[in-house]
Amino acid sequence: MIGIIGKKIGMTSLYDSKGHKKACTVIQGGPCVVTQLKTISLDGYQAIQLAYDDKKEKNTTKSLMGHFTKASTTPKRKQVEFRCDDADVWQQVALGQVVRVEDVFVEGEFVDVIGTSKGKGFQGVVKRHGFSGVGGRSHGQHNRERAPGSVGACSYPSRVFKGMRMAGRMGGHNVKVKNLKIMRVFPEKDLVVICGAIPGANNAYVILEK
Incomplete structure (x- = not known):
């Protein structure tokens, strides 16, 4: 697997191997469910769709209920596609499979994190x-x-330039932060501790990619 969906829990601090104190972000990573496998023959591209975070059946449309029933899982709030052309990954993935943190990440590797920045109005x-x-x-x-101050628009060019x-x-934009180091992985609690800050408020959804 090349990524996982998670939720930002908050921030803490850890000491690295050299004794330096590092600001870290705690992420609840999964567990996610594989709800669809998109192929070139049917969809024109290869991708793995993951779903995360349970929600009530009464708040789910019938079309989505059929989608989740096909994957033998309960309704989910967040769905994300991960483009994947690696044949080895495809052999390890099946519809309805549960993906956990320990299946994707190990301590010491670097990941990219995508989140929605806080809206400032x-x-x-x-x-x-x-x-x-x-x-x-x-x-x-x-x-x-x-x-x-002045925006520089006089008789020429008689308008304000775009941009x-x-x-x-x-705020409120999708932001991708690259090359953040994984400090700790707690498989029993599905937690990932990443060195550095990531965009978004607490309890906001984030996407972790290799």
């Missing part, structure tokens, strides 16, 4: 882009410390 240019503001107050001028850094909604 509508923010100004100082918080959103790190602007310094127009400057200090002067005579007849006030509340300019966090102003964006101009201005105030707007901040």
